[in-house]
Amino acid sequence: MDGMPNILIDKNIPYALELFNKVGRTKIFDNKTLHKKLSKNTDILVVRSVTKVNERLIKNTGIRFVGSVTSGTDHVDKEWMKNNGVFFCHADGCNAISVVEYVISALLSQIDHRNFQLKEKVFGIVGYGNIGSLLRFYLNSLGITTILYDPIMSPTERKKGEIFVTMEELVHRSDIISIHSSLDSSSYHLFNEDILDAIGTNRILINTSRGSLIDNQALALLFHKGKKIKIILDVWENEPHISEYLFDRVMLGTPHIAGYSIESKMRGVFQIFEKLNKFLKKEPMSFMKDRFLPIPKFKEIYLNGSVNQEDLRNLIHLIYNANDDSFLWKKMHERDRKNSFENFRNNYPIRREWSSIEVNCNDISSFSLLKKIGFIAKSL
Structure with missing residues (x-):
């Protein structure tokens, strides 16, 4: 990469031009027309989760750096990029605070505070990464009992006071379940028809992670059969083409914005900017981030x-x-x-x-x- 690199960045990423113009020639793109702007002269691509980055998109371009201002990575083909000399990074944990605040805000908006005291309930957390662990800390600070399920975490990583249980026990014991797992082949439809059917009557299930962690078709079928379960969905299968049947039946539904606080977006874009700066072997830049x-x-x-x-x-x-x-x-x-x-x-x-x-x-x-x-x- 000689001289000033050519950077393409999603137009909906805040502070994009103000930051990235400091290290390269920056242009913004609309996701629907991205393929028309990519060329052999494109060096750097900065995306959100709506852009599928794979061989088909970037094979015949000059891209050597892809940054995603998101904590999730299921929209990118990391293996292909690694094998083809394309550096990839993402903003791990940037949205944790925003998602945890969404979960608590959504829950508090839906319960009857006279007859539903959270301190008397058991809160099950599925997935114990950046978001799940922060949610547990907040809930425990509020005096709420939490139990955890994370098949990826080894017993040696667990800390004192953390109560890990099987999926079956979590579903059986929890009054509220919140999903914070990553999506891969092992977690696809983690909440299948059997697991969903095992959730007790009028229990609350929250998903702010990835839509396909819940089998949306199975959930719709259980609703059709009369299953009484309260659902808060921020993520859906086949986004943006969601299930209209579920849309009409969830207790609270939003279009994948749980992590959309302005602070979360700022953390994401600054993380990628700093990693790009390092990739380009430039001196670190300091900013008064509060001014943004x-x-x-x-x-x-x-x-x-x-x-x-x-x-x-x-x-x-x-x-x-x-x-x-x-x-x-x-x-x-x-x-x-x-x-x-x-x-x-x-x-x-x-x-x-x-x-x-x-x-x-x-x-x-x-x-x-x-x-x-x-x-x-x-x-x-």
Whole structure:
């Protein structure tokens, strides 16, 4: 790669031109017309999960670096790139905080706080990587019992206090199940018809990972048979061409935006920029990253006394309520079922994380709790 490299980057990646123009000649692309812009002169490609990067896309190009501003990698053919001298990297863990906040926000928006206390429930976490482990930490901080299933993690990697069980035991014991596994041939349809049918009546199942971890057709069939299970889906099989039957029956549904906080996007793009800088053997660049973030709607509040579940819901929803996204998407979907999935994602409004608000507490237990789960807490 001689001189300034030619960079192609997805137009929906924030801060793209401002950052990548510092190291190369940068152009943006629309995923639908990407193939027309690729050429022998293209050196670097930066994508989101909607772009399938494989031999067919990049074989006859000059690409030597592919970066994905996502934590997942099932949209790229890593083996082909490795064998053909194309360096690949992704933004591992960049969306963990955003996804965990989505799960808790979505859950708190759907339960009856008078009759459903999370501290009395068992929360099953399937997949114990960046997101699953952070979710466990937040839930345990809130006093919620968690059990875990991860067939990839060896017993030597497990830490004191972590309760690992079989899939069958997790399904049997959990009042709420949240899926955070990666998708590969071994986890495809991990939640098949038998597993789904074993989930107890009115239990809650949440998927924010990959759509094909749940057999959507089997789930639809069980609904048709009268199975009573409460579903929160952010990911779907065959995105963006989702099951209309499931769409009409989930308790809360969103179009793959759980990890879409602006902080998450910023972490992803900065990770890839820094890895590209290293790949190009350039000197590291430092940035005041906070200057890229917009001013939050609510910057500072005062909290009086201890925090109960309803207080926590109100505080969290002051910043982000996942049910609002579900409602807006359903309205959009009614008008345009063919394009609503991609249109909602591509025009997603700025969403901040809990760390965007400063909470002044006059109760030490509130201060300690909120600080643990990501708020900027101050003790008065």
